[in-house]
Amino acid sequence: MFDQIGFPLLITLKIAGLSTLIVAITGMVISYILARRDFVGKWLVDILVTLPLVLPPTVTGYLLVVLLGKKGMLGSILYNLTGWTIVFTWQAAVIAAFVVSLPLMVKTTTAAIEAVDREYEYAAFTLGRKELDTALFITLPLAKKGILAGIVLSFARAVGEFGATLMFAGNIPGRTNTMSISIYSAFQAGNSELANMLVIILILMSLLSMAITAKIINNWKI
Amino acid sequence: MGIKADFRRRYFxxxxxxxxxxxxxxxLDAQFEVGDELAxxxxxxGTGKTTALQCISGLLEPNGGKIIVNGTVYFDCHKRINLPVQQRSLGYVFQNYALFPHMDVKKNIAYGLKGWDENEKEERIKEMLQMLEIEGLGENYPSQLSGGQKQRVALARALAPKPDILLLDEPFSAxxxxxRMKLREKIKDIQRELKIPxxxxxxxxxxxFTIADKIVVFHDGRVQQIGTPEDVFYHPRNSHVAELVGVTNIFEDSVVVKDDEMAGTIKxxxxxxxxxxxxxxxxxxDKLSWGIRPENLRILPATDDxxxxxxxxxxxxxxMVNKGSSKVLALEVKEKSNYLIAELGNQSFENMDLKAEDDCLVRIERDRIVLF
Incomplete structure (x- = not known):
């Protein structure tokens, strides 16, 4: 029972949780820069970050293998140095989830930061506060609704991630069989009882996370 | 001490x-000097006032020139000095207050007091709340304040770090x-107490005119005139300034046909x-421009001798337009194809019983004509 339901649930929460944490932090940094800075090649950064949103997840997964696989451009260096490859590990699933959910975080958060009136930041500057200080205590708190929306979307995307994970992390029971992948396997094997059970758990999880988010946002005055 | 500014900023x-x-x-081509006074x-x-203020504050960088405040060079194009906003020691009050909506009044005021000792900070916040007469509002959030209260908090926040200069961008327009009248007095009191520009x-x-010690008139990106309110009001330097100070009837480039030194008049x-x-x-x-304020035109009955x-x-x-306590009349000067705008007190208007298309006499009060 644990192998069939418990493990996929825990590994999914672990992968989605960790990837969302990384997505949230890098997403806020990238979004702030995109929203508030002008630099050469800004459009390129924007495109690169957004690309996984429009690419089929299998393509993203394939590109990850090409880049980070045992014989990949970066992966081969890592393999030669340590004798370890990331492919078919839970860490690979985290990277896959990170890549596909980052655009959702960046798009939502950039829009939220752009919507913050720059006058608040100017006011903070005239009060002697540096840009980092202002970003942490004024800009990001004022954009918190959009940031939370980005985090929720990223988490949901990470939980539901299938294509890139399958390509990059595989479907190894007891290692990388996440909920989404387990549902597919159960369905393929004709085990509809297990598939139903996993589907119900996923739906309940989604409802719960949406309810919690709504509750948090309701309690925020600004 | 004060502000010495001579700078330019171009917009493309x-x-x-x-x-x-x-x-x-x-x-924008701004040149002015302001002492420890209210300018x-x-x-x-759209004449460059806010741009000028933002250049002084460091929120915008001028394209050339110099800005010196109390002997400190804030900006010098030649020496490539451009002091960051954070180091300029200024208080800035924005048109829309820009109070941080997620912080209560005390936290808003405390935001500029980073690095202060906790007790001193507490003391300073109390002092500011007292100065702006908002003692009871410390725990309130900006959304719970009225417009006037918000403006007082914005002033308290700007003044808390003891700035060298205070900049106010149309603070009372809303x-x-x-x-507005109460806050004007407050600003004057604050300036007198702190003695800063x-x-x-x-x-x-x-x-x-009610608040200023000195007026700097802007038009089309340039400083047109600097002077005391009386100076600017009674002796506008050109038609732009004259129009701004309420000289509605302006006649540019009139020919001087007679100069009577004895009588002390010109025609x-x-x-x-x-x-x-x-x-x-x-x-x-040879040519002079002149103008007359609407209230300095006298209207007489057409039958007057x-x-x-x-x-x-x-x-x-x-x-005719009703302005409440007075009426504004548009008059066509007969056989001269000129128009004049006159303002008439309600009492005299009622005595005359004027209607549209009625004839009357208009006298331009000689001593009230403004020449520039």
Whole structure:
């Protein structure tokens, strides 16, 4: 029972949780820069970050293998140095989830930061506060609704991630069989009882996370 | 001590216009000196007042020139000095207050006091709340405050770190008349107490003249005149300034047809209308511009026997607007194709019983003519 339901649930929460944490932090940094800075090649950064949103997840997964696989451009260096490859590990699933959910975080958060009136930041500057200080205590708190929306979307995307994970992390029971992948396997094997059970758990999880988010946002005055 | 400024800032429609050498859309060319006094930047919208203030604060970088405040160089194009905003020691009050909505009043005020000792910080916040008479509002959030209260908090926040200068960008434009009057007095009191240069932007001429020690008039990106309120009000230097200070009837480039030094008068001819004015103190050129405020035109009944007296013309009432305590009349000067705007107190208006298309006499008060 644990192998069939418990493990996929825990590994999914672990992968989605960790990837969302990384997505949230890098997403806020990238979004702030995109929203508030002008630099050469800004459009390129924007495109690169957004690309996984429009690419089929299998393509993203394939590109990850090409880049980070045992014989990949970066992966081969890592393999030669340590004798370890990331492919078919839970860490690979985290990277896959990170890549596909980052655009959702960046798009939502950039829009939220752009919507913050720059006058608040100017006011903070005239009060002697540096840009980092202002970003942490004024800009990001004022954009918190959009940031939370980005985090929720990223988490949901990470939980539901299938294509890139399958390509990059595989479907190894007891290692990388996440909920989404387990549902597919159960369905393929004709085990509809297990598939139903996993589907119900996923739906309940989604409802719960949406309810919690709504509750948090309701309690925020600004 | 005070502010010495002489700087320029250019605005282009597109960034690439600058490289292509296309003429800028707007050029601000500001030169002024302000001591430890309350100086008003006065002018219409879009004349460069806010841009000038932002250049002084460091929120915008000028393209050339120098800004020195209390002996500290804030900006010097030649020496490539551009002190960051954070190091300029200034208080800035924004038009829309810009109070941080996620912080209560005390936290808003404390935000500029980073690095202060906790006790000193507490003391300073209390002092500021008292100074602006908002003691009871410390725990409130900006959304729970009225417009006037928000403005007081914004002032308290700007003044808390003991700035060297205070900059106010149309601070009262969204407030009602009574609150505005009270806050004007407050600003004057604060300036007198702190004795620092205060720059105050407004496009409201009543506000400018009631609050200012010095007025800096902006038009089309340039400083047109600097002087005391009386100076600017009674002796506007050109037609732009004259119009801003309420001289509605302006006649530019009138020919001086007679200069009577003995009588101390000059005669001006403009679009076949001849008027006599008091001889000005400045050197007279061949052509002068002149103007008269609406309230300095006298309206007499058409039957009055002073029709042929100096500066008196036959006119026809074209339209009337009620201003509450007075009426504004548009008059067409007969046989001269000139229009004049006159303002008449309600009492005299009722005595005359004027209606549209009625004839009357209009006299341009000789001693009230403004020459520039």
């Amino acid at each position: 429609r597109k960034k690439s216009d600058k490289k292509k050498g296309i003429e800028p859309l707007f050029i 008003v930047f006065f002018g219409r919208s 407030l009602d008349r009574v609150v 205060v720059l105050f932007i407004t496009h409201n001429h009543v506000e400018a 001006l001819s403009c679009e076949d209308m001849e008027v006599t004015a008091k001889r000005p103190e400045f050197k007279i050129k 002073s029709a042929c007296e100096e500066n008196t013309f036959r006119a026809c009432v074209k339209s």
